[in-house]
Amino acid sequence: MDMDIRPRRLRYNSVIRKMVRETRISPDSLILPLFIKDGNNIKSPISSLDGQYHYSVDRVCEAVDKALESGVNKLLLFGIPDHKDCEGSQAFAEDGVVQRGIREIKRQYGDDVYIITDVCMCEYTSHGHCGILDGQYVNNDKTLEYLAKISVSHAKAGADMVAPSDMMDARIAAIRHGLDQCGFENVPIMSYAAKYSSSFYGPFRDAAGSAPSFGDRKSYQMDYHNKKEALKEVKLDIAEGADIVMVKPALSYLDVINEVSKITDLPVAAYSVSGEYAMIKAAAKAGLIDEYSVMCESAVSIYRAGADILITYYAEELAKAISKGDIG
Ligand code: PBG
Numbered sequence: 001m002d003m004d005i006r007p008r009r010l011r012y013n014s015v016i017r018k019m020v021r022e023t024r025i026s027p028d029s030l031i032l033p034l035f036i037k038d039g040n041n042i043k044s045p046i047s048s049l050d051g052q053y054h055y056s057v058d059r060v061c062e063a064v065d066k067a068l069e070s071g072v073n074k075l076l077l078f079g080i081p082d083h084k085d086c087e088g089s090q091a092f093a094e095d096g097v098v099q100r101g102i103r104e105i106k107r108q109y110g111d112d113v114y115i116i117t118d119v120c121m122c123e124y125t126s127h128g129h130c131g132i133l134d135g136q137y138v139n140n141d142k143t144l145e146y147l148a149k150i151s152v153s154h155a156k157a158g159a160d161m162v163a164p165s166d167m168m169d170a171r172i173a174a175i176r177h178g179l180d181q182c183g184f185e186n187v188p189i190m191s192y193a194a195k196y197s198s199s200f201y202g203p204f205r206d207a208a209g210s211a212p213s214f215g216d217r218k219s220y221q222m223d224y225h226n227k228k229e230a231l232k233e234v235k236l237d238i239a240e241g242a243d244i245v246m247v248k249p250a251l252s253y254l255d256v257i258n259e260v261s262k263i264t265d266l267p268v269a270a271y272s273v274s275g276e277y278a279m280i281k282a283a284a285k286a287g288l289i290d291e292y293s294v295m296c297e298s299a300v301s302i303y304r305a306g307a308d309i310l311i312t313y314y315a316e317e318l319a320k321a322i323s324k325g326d327i328g
Contacts (some may be wrong), residue, residue, distance in 0.1 A: 001248075003249055006110070008107055012279060015141070015257055019324065021328075022304070023301050023303050024303075024319075024328060025299070025300065025310075025322055025327060025328040026322065026328065027072060027318075027319035027322050029076065029308060029309045029310060029321070029323055030072050030309075030310055030311075030312065030315040030318055030319055031072075031074045031076050031116065031186065031269075031309065031310070031311040031312075031315060032067050032072050032074065032075055032076065032117075032311075032312075032313070032315035032316060033057070033076045033077075033078060033311060033312075034060070034067075034075045034076065034077055034078070035052070035053070035054050035055070035077075035078050035079075035080055036054075036055055036056070036057060036060055036077060036078070036079055036080065036097050036098060036101040036206065037054040037055065037082065037097065037132060037205060038056070038081050038082040038083075038097045039056045039058060039082065040056050040058055041058060041059060041061060042054055042055060042056035043055055043056075043062060046206075046207045047206070047273055048202070048203035048204075048206040048207055048274070048278060049203050049204075049207055049277060049278060049281075049313060050278070050281045050282075050285075050312070051281070052082065052207070052313055053159060054207075055129070055214050057097065057101050057104050058104075059101045059107065060101050060104055060105060060220045061104065061108050061109075062112055063090070064105055064108070065261040067113075067315070067316060068109075068112070068113070069321050070315075070316035070317075070319045071319035071320070071322075071323060072319050073113050073114055073314075074082060074110060074113075074116065075113060075114070075115055075116065076115040076116045076118045076119065076163060076311055077098050077099035077101055077102065077107070077115060077116070077118070077159075078098075078118050078123065078208055079091070079096060079097040079101065079123060079124070079214055080097065080123055080208055080209060081097050081124055082271035084124055084125060084126045085124075085125070085126055086127065086133065087125070087132060087146070088124030088125055088146065089120040089124070089130055090124050091120075091123075091124040091150045092146065092149045092150045092152075092153045093153070094153065094156075094157075096153070098154065098157075099118055099153055099154065099156075099157040100157075100158050102115055102117065102154065102157040102158045103157050103158060106157075106158040110277055111164060111283065113161050114161070115158065115159050115160050115161070116160065116161040116162070116163050116190060117148055117154040117159045117161075117162050117163065117299055118144070118163055118165050119151050119154065119162050119163060119164040119165065119166070120146075120166045120177070121143070121146060121150075121166065121278045122166075122208075122210040122212070122314055123208045123209065123210045125214065126213075126214045127213050128210055128212040129212050129215075129217070129235070130143075130165075130166040130167065130168075130217065130220060131146070131166060131168055131220075132146060133144030133146075135146070136214070136215065137219065138219065139167070139170050139219060140170075140220075141170075141194065142176040143166065143168050143171075144168060144170060144171055145174070147164055147168065147171050147174060147175055147178075148174045148175050148177065148179075148309050149165060149178065150162070150185075151175045151179055151180050151189075152179060152182045152184065153176055153320045154315070155182070155184040155187045155233060159187065160174065161187060161188045161189070161243075162179075162187060162188075162189055162190070163189070163190040163191070163192065163246070164189065164191055164192060165192040165248075165268050166170065166220070166314075167192065167193075167195050167217075167220040167221050167222075168220060169236075170240065171191075172189055172236075172237045172239075172241055172242050172297060172308035173193050173240035173241060174242035175189060175211025176189060176240065176241040188243035188244065188247060189241065189242050189243050189244075190192075190242070190243065190244040190245075190269060191237040191242040191244070191245055191246060192220060192246045192247055192248055192249045192271070193230075193233050193234040193237040193238075193242060193245040193247070193260075194230035194233050194234055194245075194246070194248070194253075194256055194260060195221055195222060195246070195247075195248045196221060196224050196232075196249065197216065197218045197222060197223065197224070198221070198224065198248075198249050198252075198273070198274045198275070198276030199275065200249045200252070200274065200276055200307050201249075201273055201274060201275065202274070202278075203273055203275055203277070203278045204273065204274035204275075207274065208322040212262040217231045221327075222309060224252075227255065227256055227259060229257070229260060230247070231254050231260065231261065231263055234260050234263065236263065238264060238266060242266065243266065243267075243287070244265075244267045244268070244269050244309065245251075245260060245264060245266055245268055245269070246268070246269040246270065246271055246311075247260055247269070247270050247271070247307075248270070248271035248273060249271065249272065249273040249275070249276060250270040250271060250272040250273070250302045250307070250310070251272060251276050251298060251302070253270075254301060254302065254305040257270050257302065257305040257306050257307050258305045258306045260304025260306070261305070261307070262306070262309075263319070267308040268306060268307050268308050268309070268321065269307065269308065269309035269310070269311060270302045270305075270307035270309070270310055270311070271311040271312075272298070272299070272310060272311065272312040272313075272314070274313065276298070277312070277314060278315040279313075280294050280295060280298065290323065291324055292317070292321070295314050295317060295318065296318070296320075296321050296327045299312065299314065299327065308312065316322055
């Protein structure tokens, strides 16, 4: 008797198609970046990031309400201070823009919103580099003290988690030590472990006013020719006490996400950065692609590569797509 060993056509039926999906996404794993700016009564569109806004502290809850309505309850906060100086003092000031933003959100929503803070200096330094300068170069070890101080100030204000994005060596150990010493043993660290020196950050740097005033970030961010180096960075961060490791950007680094997910049991986050978002927006605006379906396809590909968590400016739209059953 001839056996018919062809695979059944499970994909003919949309109900079955959903049942056999290999990649599952939940809104619980989405994180929305949010820019908080010094000043009052500000909700102003960010020209480089269509659909995203700068909020002042007094209006930040409008953004939080919108996120919660769409099913997103995790935020990654970035601060844009009015005052910048060479040591980025507003980054760790008790009344700094992020610290006030955290307190305002926690006052209104308590634990209904999970607050993660970006820990870096480039938005706060007058020179726009991610640390303390010695001449033309960032002094790694001097910067570590500052990163620990910034992290502690965020935790004191009520941050649930800190996310260092500076890429200095040994910063996870320094931050962990700083947090523990101040009684914040329960504040986890999501480390930007494999962060590439990328032109995809362009729209963010416009939004955050954080482009370096001279030089570039190539001495501390990674060269996109390298993958083994990413694994080395990830392993170091894990050894130093990272709780979640991140790969950034996402779409051009799916291979890196995949390899990282294979070498660790820790959750892997991917940051689909400003340039990825801006490209989809621009191509859709030009009538070249369908924004919704490209957004869905891109996000799923990042999870399929091995990410457990996705940081994206599309978090709200994706949460809605998941609740409609289009993805997830
Ligand atoms: C701060 C930081 C950057 C991003 C996140 N944290 C900019 C940079 O490294 O230049 C980029 C995020 C994005 O492009 O969406 N160091």
